[in-house]
Amino acid sequence: NAGVMQNPRHLVRRRGQEARLRCSPMKGHSHVYWYRQLPEEGLKFMVYLQKENIIDESGMPKERFSAEFPKEGPSILRIQQVVRGDSAAYFCASSPRSGFGTQYFGPGTRLLVL
Amino acid sequence: KNEVEQSPQNLTAQEGEFITINCSYSVGISALHWLQQHPGGGIVSLFMLSSGKKKHGRLIATINIQEKHSSLHITASHPRDSAVYICAVRPQGGSEKLVFGKGTKLTVNP
Numbered sequence: 001n002a003g004v005m006q007n008p009r010h011l012v013r014r015r016g017q018e019a020r021l022r023c024s025p026m027k028g029h030s031h032v033y034w035y036r037q038l039p040e041e042g043l044k045f046m047v048y049l050q051k052e053n054i055i056d057e058s059g060m061p062k063e064r065f066s067a068e069f070p071k072e073g074p075s076i077l078r079i080q081q082v083v084r085g086d087s088a089a090y091f092c093a094s095s096p097r098s099g100f101g102t103q104y105f106g107p108g109t110r111l112l113v114l
Numbered sequence: 115k116n117e118v119e120q121s122p123q124n125l126t127a128q129e130g131e132f133i134t135i136n137c138s139y140s141v142g143i144s145a146l147h148w149l150q151q152h153p154g155g156g157i158v159s160l161f162m163l164s165s166g167k168k169k170h171g172r173l174i175a176t177i178n179i180q181e182k183h184s185s186l187h188i189t190a191s192h193p194r195d196s197a198v199y200i201c202a203v204r205p206q207g208g209s210e211k212l213v214f215g216k217g218t219k220l221t222v223n224p
Contacts, residue, residue: 033210043212089155091157108156110155
């Protein structure tokens with residue numbers, strides 16, 4: 001059973017470009033979480049999704065950031081018009097159920113904005 | 115003040131020593147997680163606790179709900195235990211999101 005997969009592992013963008021980060025949850029997992037780790041800071045929750053639904057996006061910046069988890073395919077975290085402050089590690093986690101389910105983390109995508 | 119505080123921030127130990135990392139939180143929770151982040155950046159979930167104590171190999175995690183405190187212990191530490199250990203809580207109220215501490219960087223020297 002493959003773990004949570006994220007791609008790309010490293011992404012370099014220039015200011016103003018778009019960044020698309022992908023997350024494939026573990027097989028059988030229908031809950032996906034996105035977290036951001038800024039340099040020298042702790043992890044911060046961004047968004048929680050189930051298939052085709054955004055359940056909690058209270059940690060998402062109000063502008064430029066969006067997330068989806070379609071019926072088919074990976075979850076996507078999209079950052080439009082990136083700025084240098086978006087440079088961070090973005091982690092995805094998945095769980096098989098809500099409530100007390102353990103979250104399994106992907107390897108992360110390191111985004112560098114030049 | 116952060117909702118989740120860890121201590122110490124940095125910890126250096128000699129191989130074989132007993133390690134304790136502490137986590138205090140200020141909100142009601144439904145669960146607490148201990149995570150390990152390797153130098154390469156990957157994150158592994160070690161424990162999920164809502165009460166009592168759990169043990170896995172040389173790792174032991176305890177939680178005291180009344181005191182809003184958890185500890186992670188490592189017995190017979192080894193250089194391969196060197197990593198950042200992160201405490202995270204799931205606040206009560208049905209939220210699925212985790213609130214993280216800033217982590218404890220552990221270095222175990224041979």
